[in-house]
Amino acid sequence: MDFALTGEQREIQALAREIADNDIAPHAGDWDREHRFPREVFAKLGSLGLMGVCIPEELGGAGADFLSYVLVLEELSRADAGVGVTVAVHTSAATLPIVTFGTEEQKARFVPALARGEALGAFALTEPGSGSDAGSLRTTAVRDGDGWRLSGSKQWCTNGSHASTFLLFARTDPETVGARGVSAFVLDADHVEVTREEEKLGLHSSSTADLRLEDVHVDGDRLLHEERNGFAVAMATLDGGRIGIAAQAVGIAQASLDTARAYALEREQFGSKLAEFQAIRFKLADMATEIEAARQLTLRAAWLKQAGLPHGPAGAMAKLFASGVAVRASQEAIQVLGGYGYTREFPAERYYRDAKITEIYEGTSEIQRIVISRELLKTAERQLAASVPAED
Ligand code: COS
Numbered sequence: 402m403d404f405a406l407t408g409e410q411r412e413i414q415a416l417a418r419e420i421a422d423n424d425i426a427p428h429a430g431d432w433d434r435e436h437r438f439p440r441e442v443f444a445k446l447g448s449l450g451l452m453g454v455c456i457p458e459e460l461g462g463a464g465a466d467f468l469s470y471v472l473v474l475e476e477l478s479r480a481d482a483g484v485g486v487t488v489a490v491h492t493s494a495a496t497l498p499i500v501t502f503g504t505e506e507q508k509a510r511f512v513p514a515l516a517r518g519e520a521l522g523a524f525a526l527t528e529p530g531s532g533s534d535a536g537s538l539r540t541t542a543v544r545d546g547d548g549w550r551l552s553g554s555k556q557w558c559t560n561g562s563h564a565s566t567f568l569l570f571a572r573t574d575p576e577t578v579g580a581r582g583v584s585a586f587v588l589d590a591d592h593v594e595v596t597r598e599e600e601k602l603g604l605h606s607s608s609t610a611d612l613r614l615e616d617v618h619v620d621g622d623r624l625l626h627e628e629r630n631g632f633a634v635a636m637a638t639l640d641g642g643r644i645g646i647a648a649q650a651v652g653i654a655q656a657s658l659d660t661a662r663a664y665a666l667e668r669e670q671f672g673s674k675l676a677e678f679q680a681i682r683f684k685l686a687d688m689a690t691e692i693e694a695a696r697q698l699t700l701r702a703a704w705l706k707q708a709g710l711p712h713g714p715a716g717a718m719a720k721l722f723a724s725g726v727a728v729r730a731s732q733e734a735i736q737v738l739g740g741y742g743y744t745r746e747f748p749a750e751r752y753y754r755d756a757k758i759t760e761i762y763e764g765t766s767e768i769q770r771i772v773i774s775r776e777l778l779k780t781a782e783r784q785l786a787a788s789v790p791a792e793d
Contacts, residue, residue, distance in 0.1 A: 410469045417451060417473040421480035429481035432606035433751050438563060439606055442484060443491075446477075447518015452488065456496055461513030467641070471648040471703040475696070478652025479659075482755035483606030485652055486762075489645040490559040491515070494763075495522025495568050498638045499587060502626040511566055511587055523564035524642075525555040525593075525612060526635050533768050535570075536580030536632055540614065542571035547621045549573070551586070551614045554596070557762075561610025562598055565590045568638070569614075570631050577629075585631035586623045593617075603754030640713040641706055642763045647699040647719035650727035650759040651692060657727075657734035657752045658688045664738050664747070681737055688730045695723035714776040721769035724759035731756040 406414065425442060432439055446452050455470040456462025463469075470492060478485030496515040499507060514520035531538040540553025551571055558567075567588040574582030592614065599609040626634050662685055665676040675681045698719040705712035731752040735742035742749040760766045 417476035425480035452518030453516025456516040461516035474648040478649040494524035523560040525569040555612040580632035583631040585625040643720040647723040650723035654730035657730040661734040661737040717769040717772040727756035
């Protein structure tokens with residue numbers, strides 16, 4: 402077991418930290434207040450290889466590993482969780498699935514612009530009537546000559562208003578109920594109509610849009626992977642994506658701790674710095690301990706994915722735990738700051754608003770528990786079956 406980062410991982414982490422501290426954190430409060438999507442930041446991240454960290458070099462990416470990508474997400478999210486989710490969805494929910502499931506032609510056509518940050522990617526699975534029960538989606542794709550004709554609507558699509566490439570899921574087999582009739586498509590911005598930009602509790606520097614497709618024709622080469630195998634594409638994509646959301650949660654939690662610690666060293670009450678009071682010290686200690694545990698779960702899940710090992714349940718555990726840590730840490734940061742924590746003068750209230758979504762998107766905490774418990778029980782059943790002697 403080796404807990405040390407490689408030289409390359411440390412370099413990429415340092416680069417992301419520098420951008421986060423200099424180009425993102427100083428503006429995050431304004432972007433939050435103005436609900437501004439900071440397009441220029443993604444151009445800069447793209448020019449530095451940070452919009453395609455774990456995408457192979459021959460496809461325009463930085464060619465680093467998944468763990469480096471997760472380190473970048475933590476740093477960006479520490480500065481601005483809206484920037485973090487934009488990069489996370491763009492990379493692991495839109496670009497990576499094309500790398501993994503695309504034909505050579507699809508990879509060459511779509512990936513380089515995404516990996517360089519010249520194009521932004523989005524992931525369109527959720528619909529008004531289909532959230533946690535993703536297999537019940539109703540957007541249809543029917544055969545139309547050599548291509549397809551798509552109709553339906555999608556909801557809460559991160560990057561929706563700014564993306565040029567959409568990984569979108571539709572039912573190609575209307576006879577089949579549930580997950581089996583779903584296929585995946587790679588679409589352009591002009592295939593989808595953005596009908597609404599969502600108003601959210603937090604993540605105001607990110608875009609969350611509703612989409613409509615009205616009898617849109619796309620060529621046959623827009624189908625990603627095999628027909629009727631789209632649900633597996635979505636699930637495998639979310640297995641990796643959830644590790645990224647765990648990293649985002651760790652970033653928010655770390656920002657919360659940093660803010661609380663700095664305030665405790667500054668603020669005086671009853672003639673002493675807050676940091677002198679055990680009530681405050683213990684809060685900081687608990688926050689730091691939980692954050693470290695969340696980070697280790699996240700890095701281990703990323704390591705499993707990089708090693709090509711099963712990582713779905715490990716990623717679900719990381720997201721389940723880290724998202725809870727982010728909510729608790731941001732809440733505690735407000736408590737340490739007291740009245741100031743409740744105001745916009747300090748970023749703690751932004752962290753609190755941003756943290757909540759990590760318990761919801763890319764699968765709620767309840768869905769993560771389903772993924773984890775299914776695997777637990779499957780393993781127990783296998784062990785049981787192996788220990789029962791076969792009947793003659
Ligand atoms: N990787 C690859 N394939 C997978 C998979 C995974 N992690 N998980 C499931 N599949 C496959 C199954 O093998 C099954 O294929 P077969 O029918 O060929 O056997 C198919 O997908 C259906 O799987 P399952 O029966 O488990 O589907 P369920 O409808 O029970 O759904 C959950 C499973 C609840 C885990 C799934 O719907 C889910 O993750 N929901 C949350 C969706 C989500 O995260 N939405 C947020 C979107 S981004 S904001």
